[in-house]
Amino acid sequence: MEWNLRRMDSELKHMNPDLLQPSKSFKKPSSFTITLNIGGYLYVTQKQTLSKYPGSLLEEIISGKKPVLHVDAVGNTFIDRDGPLFRHILNFLRIGELLLPEDFKEFSLLIREAEFYRLGELAEAVKDCEQQQATLREPAFLEVTDSHERSQGLKVFCSDSHFIDKVKSRLVQVSKSRLDGFPEEFIVSSNVIQFRHFIKSEMGSRLVLKEDNTFLCTLETLKLETVMLALRGGYRLLTSLDSSRGSVVHCEALHFVK
Numbered sequence: 001m002e003w004n005l006r007r008m009d010s011e012l013k014h015m016n017p018d019l020l021q022p023s024k025s026f027k028k029p030s031s032f033t034i035t036l037n038i039g040g041y042l043y044v045t046q047k048q049t050l051s052k053y054p055g056s057l058l059e060e061i062i063s064g065k066k067p068v069l070h071v072d073a074v075g076n077t078f079i080d081r082d083g084p085l086f087r088h089i090l091n092f093l094r095i096g097e098l099l100l101p102e103d104f105k106e107f108s109l110l111i112r113e114a115e116f117y118r119l120g121e122l123a124e125a126v127k128d129c130e131q132q133q134a135t136l137r138e139p140a141f142l143e144v145t146d147s148h149e150r151s152q153g154l155k156v157f158c159s160d161s162h163f164i165d166k167v168k169s170r171l172v173q174v175s176k177s178r179l180d181g182f183p184e185e186f187i188v189s190s191n192v193i194q195f196r197h198f199i200k201s202e203m204g205s206r207l208v209l210k211e212d213n214t215f216l217c218t219l220e221t222l223k224l225e226t227v228m229l230a231l232r233g234g235y236r237l238l239t240s241l242d243s244s245r246g247s248v249v250h251c252e253a254l255h256f257v258k
Contacts, residue, residue, distance in 0.1 A: 041083030
């Protein structure tokens with residue numbers, strides 16, 4: 001027994017001393033990051049991300065203004081709140097805006113979580129998002145009217161302003177080899193566009209489709225583009241007035257619903 005102890009002592013003296021030290025690959029926890037345990041879900045983020053809104057609960061925890069009351073088994077700050085929903089809160093702090101899935105339903109709960117963390121900006125963003133989603137769930141009505149007079153032109157009304165934005169994004173005014181964007185003079189409101197003319201008085205100015213530079217100079221071609229956007233967007237035709245001319249684009253009025 002004594003001989004075995006002397007042998008072990010001899011072997012230890014000749015052992016590489018680095019093997020007796022902590023692994024050099026071991027890294028100490030970063031002073032710039034923090035791991036939060038939110039209701040059993042772990043989130044790792046930079047401290048400056050949580051400090052984005054002064055006066056919020058998270059900022060006070062990071063700055064030390066509010067002592068950490070609870071930690072988990074490994075020492076992470078523990079907050080007994082909804083773990084999965086904290087993902088949206090953290091993303092809001094990271095990118096500065098609220099981006100929720102299209103099928104998101106837990107608005108009331110997310111508002112309560114935002115209020116708990118004292119993030120007023122987030123709570124307001126959630127309320128706005130909920131209102132927008134409620135608006136989208138309501139039926140959208142689209143009316144395209146054509147008086148067949150150059151002074152009046154073509155009128156596009158839609159209760160969903162997003163469709164109007166889509167129409168505007170497809171068209172651009174070309175003037176003297178420049179892209180001048182959608183003509184402001186055609187915009188009546190966020191729900192109405194009134195095309196009163198299609199060829200400007202100055203030479204070389206025209207209204208075109210942005211993607212393929214197609215020349216749109218008539219009521220019919222512009223109306224057809226609007227109808228195709230509506231059909232691709234899920235609108236269905238309800239009524240058409242004066243369709244005796246043999247084509248939808250020649251009707252005086254077209255009514256769609258979505």
